[in-house]
Amino acid sequence: MALSFQFGSIAPTDEVWSVSQLTSAAKRLVEGEFMPVWIRGEVVGCKAWSSGHWYFGLRDRSSQVRCCMWNRYAQSAGEPPKDGTEVFLLGKPGIYEAKGEFQFNVTRMIPTAAIGAAQRELERVKEALQRDGLLDHARKRPMPVMACTVAVVTSTAGAALRDVITVVGKRWPCCRLVVVDARxxxxxxxxxxxxxxxxxxxxPDVEICILGRGGGGREDLAAFNSEAVCRALAAVRVPTISAVGHETDISLTDLVADLRAPTPSAAAEMAVADRREVLRQLDDLAARLAGGLAGRTRLAAERLARTADRLHGAVEVVLERERNRTGRLAAQLDALSPLRILDRGYAVPVGPDGRVLKRRGEFAPGAPFRLRVADGDVAARVESP
Structure with a gap:
């Protein structure tokens, strides 16, 4: 079958790599990305060359990888393993540039038979937990911010409980500790x-569960690597903290718990708030609140002052308008007042009872009356009808 190659599909600006450049770039990418890692599998076709290097394959149920163990590392590994030997390998992935092949460069080999039954059981449990997703970081739950009830699963005779009680009492005295005694x-x-x-x-009301104990030997911490304890810890309905042993001790419960603490004291610090820090935050919040209220009060006072000024001006305008209107009405009333008629020379007769005399018949002969003129009253008497 003939293959047609269109050179026109390659632009003048396209970079064309050689095979050596490609394998060299892949080598740098792969070897620079990975840290040394342990893997487990069965040895297949191990060959010890005259140079002292070992070349073999490592497989599991679904995959296989080529492995190389250089002379300086193979010398300390003893005899080359036989086919089917299950081993633990420590090394880094790499690329064999000459052939462009992916391989695992081994620095240490340990047959699983040399590990012992306890280690094999630990690996089995870890693999089972990993398979069921109990070691997945996505399932980790956050700790409550201010927990008030904390359950502590530990031995009441151990120092771990005293450490937890001391730390919680100093940091968050209002917290209630529920101690569940266990061997x-x-x-x-x-x-x-x-x-x-x-x-x-x-x-009821438990918000966090601490599982812990003090330091000890590998055998002393074995219970915290059991599958039953790990699954029971994963089934706890509230966030969990594992604090087993000292800082350098790592157990499977540390991997299953939502949070791992290096010591029981550190677990107590992680579980409860620090009252001094809470008080500091409250002081900061009070200062910000006071500042905000002062600013709002000042703004409201300024708005009120401006409103008062506008209201005062509006009242003055209304009062001035009403004063002008009242003045006009007073002038009109004054113009209609009878006293103004008296100013033009007229007089008004008023009887002794203060009634204005309007008709001739009201003037009886000899009867006294008063004449009201513009500037006062004048006494008068009827001389004749």
Whole structure:
């Protein structure tokens, strides 16, 4: 079959790589991206070359990868493994540039048979938890901001509980600690821890659960690597903190819990708020609130003052208008007043009873009356009808 190649499809500005450039770039990308990692699988076709290097494949149920173990590392690994040997390998992914092949560069090899039954059980449990998503970071729950009821699953005879009580008492005295006693090592520890964690789910108002114990040897911490305890911890209905051993001790419960604390004291610090920090935040909030209220009050006072000025001006305008109107009405009333008629020379007769005499018949001979003129009254008498 003939293949046609259109050179016109390559632009003059396009960069054309050589195969060496491509494999070199891929090598830099792959080897620069990964840190040393442990992998597990079965050895296939291991060949020890005269140079001392080992070349072999490593497979699991669905995949296989080419591996290379250089002479300086192979010397400390002992005899080359046989086909089907299950091993743990420590190394980094890389690219063999000469052939452009992906491979795993091994620096350490440990047969799983040398690990021991306890380690194999630990790996089995971890794989099962990983498969069920219990180690997934996406399922981690946030801690409550100000928890008031905290359950502590530990031994009442251990120092871990005293550390938790001391830290909580200093940081958040109003917090209520619910201690669920459980054996944390030795025979019966796994069952006791599972029962204690199940009991936490039946305690009302619990907001956080701390699972912890003090430091100890690998055997002392074995219960916190059991599958039953890990699954019981994952089933707790509230956010959980695992604080097992010292800072350098890592257990499977640390991986399952929502939060891992290096020590029980650190777990207590993570679980409750610090009253001093809360008081500081309240002071800051009060200062901001006071400043905001002062600003709003000042703004309201300024608006009120402007409103008062406008209201005063409007009242003055209304009063002036009413004064002018009242003056006009007073002038009109004054013009119609009888006293103004008296100013023109007229007089008004008024009887002794103060009644104005309007008709001739009201003037009886000899009867006294008064004449009201413009500037006062004048006494008068009827001489004749």
């Amino acid at each position: 944390v090592q030795g025979d019966g520890a796994v069952g006791a821890l599972v029962r204690a964690l199940l009991l936490v789910n039946r305690i």
